[in-house]
Amino acid sequence: MIDQFDPLTTLTSRLLAENIIRRVNEYEATQDKLKASTRVLPYISKQQVMDELDISDSTLFNFEKHGLKRYKPRYKTSLIYYLIDDICQFVVLDN
Template sequence: MNDDTLTALVAHGLVDTVITDFNQYASKLLELKKERKLPYISKQDVMKEMDISDGTLDTWCKHGLQRYKPNYNTTKIYYLIDDICKFIVLDN
């Protein structure tokens, strides 16, 4: 096998991986964003819609998922929907 063929095969595999990851990301993004006005989702809604536990979400945060908390006195925690989708798809 010559170098050009090997390079083409590697590049083709990488392109397929990128396309697959993007399609998963886009699909999850559409699912989570349906009928939403804001790009944020509450912690409770993430757990409900993704069917995950509080512990799983905390683990995701320990591995880089960004939390957002309003400046006023509240216990509410929010996440950017885009961040969740990127985290899920790219963390395979």
């Protein structure tokens, strides 16, 4: 029985592990950045998302088109909110 993996298996395993570690680090960094200010609720406004992630309105619209869920108050308003965790997961998974 051979105790070592072949070079291709070793390389593939290492690349997968590095990719997973990179994505976890990105998720944590994004989450830290979005949670940096003191928030009482788990929501963040559309404007804050654009400001904090330095993205445009069209980029955020594209995120929504690809599955990011928006939240709006029940009363008539133009305000839009997102769950912070949704933003974090979406930004990391979108890479």
